[in-house]
Amino acid sequence: MSETPETRKELLYFKQFFGEFGIQVKETIIYGLKYTENQFKLSGLRSLVTQLTEIIDHYKNTSTEVVMNVTGGFKAETAYATVLAQLRRVRVFYIYETFNEIVELPYLPLSLDVDYWNHYEYAFELFDKGVTNEKKESFLCRLPHGFRYLIFLDPLEAKWFLNPAGETFYLSYLSEKEVYLQTIDQKKVFKKNRETTLWDKTRNVHINTLTDIPDAKVKSVLRRVLKFSFVKKIELVDYHRVGSGRGETYLKFKRKVSNQPSHYVQYQIHCVDGVQNINILVERGFCDELVFMLGKKVYP
Numbered sequence: 001m002s003e004t005p006e007t008r009k010e011l012l013y014f015k016q017f018f019g020e021f022g023i024q025v026k027e028t029i030i031y032g033l034k035y036t037e038n039q040f041k042l043s044g045l046r047s048l049v050t051q052l053t054e055i056i057d058h059y060k061n062t063s064t065e066v067v068m069n070v071t072g073g074f075k076a077e078t079a080y081a082t083v084l085a086q087l088r089r090v091r092v093f094y095i096y097e098t099f100n101e102i103v104e105l106p107y108l109p110l111s112l113d114v115d116y117w118n119h120y121e122y123a124f125e126l127f128d129k130g131v132t133n134e135k136k137e138s139f140l141c142r143l144p145h146g147f148r149y150l151i152f153l154d155p156l157e158a159k160w161f162l163n164p165a166g167e168t169f170y171l172s173y174l175s176e177k178e179v180y181l182q183t184i185d186q187k188k189v190f191k192k193n194r195e196t197t198l199w200d201k202t203r204n205v206h207i208n209t210l211t212d213i214p215d216a217k218v219k220s221v222l223r224r225v226l227k228f229s230f231v232k233k234i235e236l237v238d239y240h241r242v243g244s245g246r247g248e249t250y251l252k253f254k255r256k257v258s259n260q261p262s263h264y265v266q267y268q269i270h271c272v273d274g275v276q277n278i279n280i281l282v283e284r285g286f287c288d289e290l291v292f293m294l295g296k297k298v299y300p
Contacts, residue, residue, distance in 0.1 A: 028055075045080055045164035052081060053171040056088050070105075071095040080164055087112060087172040089292065112169075114176045115227055120144070121177075124170040127151050130159035184226045186210040191236040198240040198269075198276040207236060215271050217249035220300040228293065230286040234278055237266075241275040251278075253296035256287040265290050267298070 015025045030048045052068075059066050068085045070078045071094055082105065085092045092105040123143050131139060133153070140148060150166030153159070162170055189210040191197050199205045205214050210226070213219050225231055251267040254277070265287050269276040282290055 045076060046162075046167045048077060049080060049084060049164055049167045049171060052084055053088075053175065056084075056090060057175055060088075065091075067091045067093060069093050069095070076164075080168060083165075084168050084172065087168070088175065089289075112173055112176050114173065115224060117173050118177065120147070121173070123147065124162065124166070124173070127160060127162050127166065128170060130154070130157060130161050132159055136160050184210070184223055188226055188231070188233040189213070189222060189236070190233070192238070195236070195238055196240070197236045198242060198271075198274050201240070201242045202273040215249070215273065217300045218269055218271050221249065221251055221298055224298070225280060225290075225294065228282075228290065230283040230289065232281040232283065234280050235264075237277045237279050239275075239277040243274055247272055249300055251294070251298040253291060253294075256291065258285075258287045263287055 011025075011027055018025050028051055030044060030051055056066050066088075068081060068090050070081045070085070070092055082092055084090075086108050089107075094103050094105055096103070120143060123139060126139065127150075131151075136151075150162055150169055151160045152163040154161055186209040189207070191207050197207050199207060199212075199214055203214055205212060207213060210219060210222055213222070222234060225234060249269075249271045251269055254266040254268055256265045257263065262281055263284050263286065264279040264281045266277060266279050269278060280290060
C-alpha cells in the first residue's frame, strides 16, 4: 500500500470485504509512494519493485499461484507493477470503474535473455550501490547502450543508481538466474539408440555428446537450451532430412508433449547440412516455460 492517508483509510474496507470470503489480507507499506515528487521518483518506485519481487518469489517458492491486481494507485505504480508481472510471468488483472467484468491483461512478448545479461551482472551490482559521476562513463562505455536508460543521478548523494526500470530489470534477472542458469553438461545431448542422425549421414560423424556435433552454430543454440536448469536432456530423434539446408541455422518449434511420463518439447534443427528433429526433455510442468523462454523460432 502507498504511503498516503487515503490508502490507510481504505485498508479497513479491504480487510472487511475480503474477510467475508475468508481471504486473509496482509498489508505492506511502500515507503516513498506518496505525494512528494522527489521521494516518489527516487525511492518510492524502487521500493515498490523490491517489495513486489520479494512477494512474488516468496509465494512462487511455495508453489502458490501468484496473480496481480494492478487497479488503482498512482499511474506510474500501475505501469511498473505490470511490467514486473510480465517479466515474472504472473497473471495480471485490471478493473475499470465502468467495466462490468474483470479484465485479464494478455502477456506481452517480454523475457530476459539471462545468459546474455549474465555477463553484465557486475554493472548492475555497481549501480545498485551507487557510482560517482567521475566513474560513470568509464563503466558505461563497456556496457550495452541501452544500459544508460536504467540509471539516474541522485542529486542528494551525487551518485548514479539504478532507476525503477533498472531495479525491475535487475531483480527480475536475479530471480530468473536461479532458475535458468546451470553448468552445461555436454553429455546431455545424444542420439537415441539404433538411430542415425543428420551428421551420421552427411559427415560420417557419430554423435554421443554436444561436443561431437560438427556445426558450431547448432552447438551454440543447444548450449542456450542446456543452461535452463529444468532441461534434463536433448535427444536427436528419428526424423532427419539431408541436403535441404539453406545456410541459415535455427530451431523451429513443432509440438509439446506433457501428457506422458516424459515431458518434452520437440523442435527441429535447420542448418547447412539439412534438418534434424530433437526432443528437449524437461522437468514436469516446464514445457510451456521452455517455449516461452526460447520462442517458437530460435537463432544462435
